[in-house]
Amino acid sequence: MDLYAELIIEHAKRPQHAGLREPFDTETHHLNPSCGDEVTLRVRLDRSGEHPVLADVSYDAMGCSISVAATSVLAEECLGRPVPETLQTYAAMHAMLTSRGQDEGDPEQIGDGVAFAGVSRYPMRVKCALLGWAAYLDALARAGVDIGGAPTDVRALERS
Amino acid sequence: MAPRTPLTAQEVARIRADFPILARTVRQDRPLVYLDSGATSQKPLCVLDAERDFYLHHNAAVHRGAHQLAEEATDAFESARTRVAKFIGARPADVVFTRNGTEAINLVAYALSNAGAPGALDGADPAAAARLRLGPGDEIVVTEMEHHANLVPWQELARRTGASLRWIGVTDEGHLADPAEVIGPRTRVVAVTHVSNVLGTRTDVAAVVAAARAVGALTVLDACQSVPHFPVDVTELDVDFLVFTGHKLLGPQGIGVLWGRGELLAAMPPFLTGGSMIEMVRMEGSTYAPPPQRFEAGVPMAAQAVGLAAACDYLDRIGMAQVAAHDNALVTHALQRLAERPWVRVLGPTDPADRVGAVSFVVDGVHPHDVGQVLDDAGVAVRTGHHCAWPLHRRLRVPASTRASFHVYTTTAEVDAFVEALDRVPDIFGVSA
Numbered sequence: 001m002d003l004y005a006e007l008i009i010e011h012a013k014r015p016q017h018a019g020l021r022e023p024f025d026t027e028t029h030h031l032n033p034s035c036g037d038e039v040t041l042r043v044r045l046d047r048s049g050e051h052p053v054l055a056d057v058s059y060d061a062m063g064c065s066i067s068v069a070a071t072s073v074l075a076e077e078c079l080g081r082p083v084p085e086t087l088q089t090y091a092a093m094h095a096m097l098t099s100r101g102q103d104e105g106d107p108e109q110i111g112d113g114v115a116f117a118g119v120s121r122y123p124m125r126v127k128c129a130l131l132g133w134a135a136y137l138d139a140l141a142r143a144g145v146d147i148g149g150a151p152t153d154v155r156a157l158e159r160s
Numbered sequence: 161m162a163p164r165t166p167l168t169a170q171e172v173a174r175i176r177a178d179f180p181i182l183a184r185t186v187r188q189d190r191p192l193v194y195l196d197s198g199a200t201s202q203k204p205l206c207v208l209d210a211e212r213d214f215y216l217h218h219n220a221a222v223h224r225g226a227h228q229l230a231e232e233a234t235d236a237f238e239s240a241r242t243r244v245a246k247f248i249g250a251r252p253a254d255v256v257f258t259r260n261g262t263e264a265i266n267l268v269a270y271a272l273s274n275a276g277a278p279g280a281l282d283g284a285d286p287a288a289a290a291r292l293r294l295g296p297g298d299e300i301v302v303t304e305m306e307h308h309a310n311l312v313p314w315q316e317l318a319r320r321t322g323a324s325l326r327w328i329g330v331t332d333e334g335h336l337a338d339p340a341e342v343i344g345p346r347t348r349v350v351a352v353t354h355v356s357n358v359l360g361t362r363t364d365v366a367a368v369v370a371a372a373r374a375v376g377a378l379t380v381l382d383a384c385q386s387v388p389h390f391p392v393d394v395t396e397l398d399v400d401f402l403v404f405t406g407h408k409l410l411g412p413q414g415i416g417v418l419w420g421r422g423e424l425l426a427a428m429p430p431f432l433t434g435g436s437m438i439e440m441v442r443m444e445g446s447t448y449a450p451p452p453q454r455f456e457a458g459v460p461m462a463a464q465a466v467g468l469a470a471a472c473d474y475l476d477r478i479g480m481a482q483v484a485a486h487d488n489a490l491v492t493h494a495l496q497r498l499a500e501r502p503w504v505r506v507l508g509p510t511d512p513a514d515r516v517g518a519v520s521f522v523v524d525g526v527h528p529h530d531v532g533q534v535l536d537d538a539g540v541a542v543r544t545g546h547h548c549a550w551p552l553h554r555r556l557r558v559p560a561s562t563r564a565s566f567h568v569y570t571t572t573a574e575v576d577a578f579v580e581a582l583d584r585v586p587d588i589f590g591v592s593a
Binding site for chain 1: 526527588
């Protein structure tokens with residue numbers, strides 16, 4: 001099955017940087033009401049430089065392999081990077097996931113995120129891959145970061 | 161009501177010919193194996209033809225106008241009511257058409273809160289009116305296994321009226337706890353499901369009715385998952401209200417049914433108001449038509465009612481006792497095949513005698529959405545998630561489950577195709593088989 005790339009299964013079985021850590025600046029809890037998947041996500045920002053840097057992102061994800069793996073890839077790709085860059089990663093992931101199979105994703109931009117290219121062919125599963133991102137955007141917004149007007153509800157995010 | 165003669169393979173094959181959608185393929189030319197009839201059933205040609213015939217030849221707004229088409233449309237709609245009433249052993253005057261089962265439950269819940277408005281019960285039979293009053297100190301009883309449609313409207317009714325919501329629990333085995341432990345002197349309404357949409361378990365309605373009757377409480381039965389699968393007779397059940405939906409009964413989407421005891425419907429204030437449901441309208445206020453029209457505001461869903469009547473005809477031609485026997489054979493077969501797989505954990509009782517229409521299960525270590533995706537890849541359509549029964553899943557300590565559900569067109573070969581597709585799950589997700 002093209003949906004379950006080996007990378008997705010690996011991330012789902014061993015989610016990277018998982019677990020809720022202290023200290024943190026903001027915490028969000030998001031759920032997908034259609035299936036009950038949940039994620040609690042915390043961010044800590046280092047604001048000493050010109051741009052805030054994602055000093056830590058920690059999470060507790062409960063759900064299907066797609067939603068857990070997507071959150072794991074989010075943490076792996078974004079941890080330690082300037083927040084504006086992580087928003088670019090998000091934009092590239094979102095474009096790929098909502099492309100209905102047209103956008104295969106650029107490994108330079110989204111790293112292991114390319115494993116989720118197959119998800120875009122299954123419209124019912126796009127929400128799963130965006131749940132962690134919705135929680136992340138919301139956590140950034142609560143920390144005062146300009147997220148460019150992106151919605152933070154996963155259902156709205158899917159259609160944006 | 162005990163199953164007698166399951167349908168033969170030839171009979172099921174003939175039935176399947178009436179459902180062209182079952183012959184289509186999905187996901188790279190896999191034959192469709194539709195095991196999601198608990199969510200919505202497929203519809204036979206005669207139902208589609210009945211709807212089309214209505215629009216082709218008789219379409220007009222029901223109960224309006226005096227021209228010939230209006231007459232024919234009204235006749236078709238009212239004949240459908242009579243036909244559907246017969247299907248559940250009811251008087252046509254006690255059958256109200258709604259948009260779906262959810263609206264039918266909300267109709268009762270809103271009528272009960274509207275009954276508390278000043279003057280709402282003026283002129284109503286005092287004995288019936290007394291049963292409709294609800295306020296602080298009163299209790300509404302539901303169960304922990306309800307579909308959200310038979311839970312949230314009662315939560316909201318409790319909030320609006322100041323009554324309290326209580327619930328009958330579910331045992332670890334998935335059976336309902338003793339209703340008499342929760343139903344008490346303060347209970348005014350008892351709303352329970354006839355068949356759990358997740359566990360497929362059948363409620364002991366007689367026990368619920370006995371406990372409710374002893375304290376004068378109204379009983380509301382959610383029969384959405386029972387009417388499609390075995391013979392249901394409102395007189396035998398002895399409840400006060402019964403609700404079901406057309407689209408799980410081989411009928412169209414957009415039509416549901418509320419049956420209520422005549423004397424209660426007659427005393428109830430309306431839920432939705434507007435055209436068709438009035439007796440007399442003046443600028444200062446209005447009076448309302450007797451049931452069922454009082455509860456059917458606006459132009460009704462006539463074509464869907466006609467389609468639902470055709471579905472009742474279709475099922476009665478097969479015979480609901482046979483439908484029930486076929487269903488039991490499928491459930492028995494599915495439980496046997498799943499029991500051969502120790503990595504599959506079936507939710508609820510594993511005795512097929514306790515079950516109707518559906519089997520829900522979990523594969524420990526694999527999320528139901530992932531299970532469902534693997535099945536979908538093989539052309540097998542099942543339901544995954546909490547099936548609009550989140551509290552029940554919490555009670556059974558699982559976040560979600562996968563449900564295979566059946567109808568009269570389902571074959572044992574399809575059940576086999578489903579379990580064989582399921583066998584790929586442990587391998588793909590690396591859990592031990």
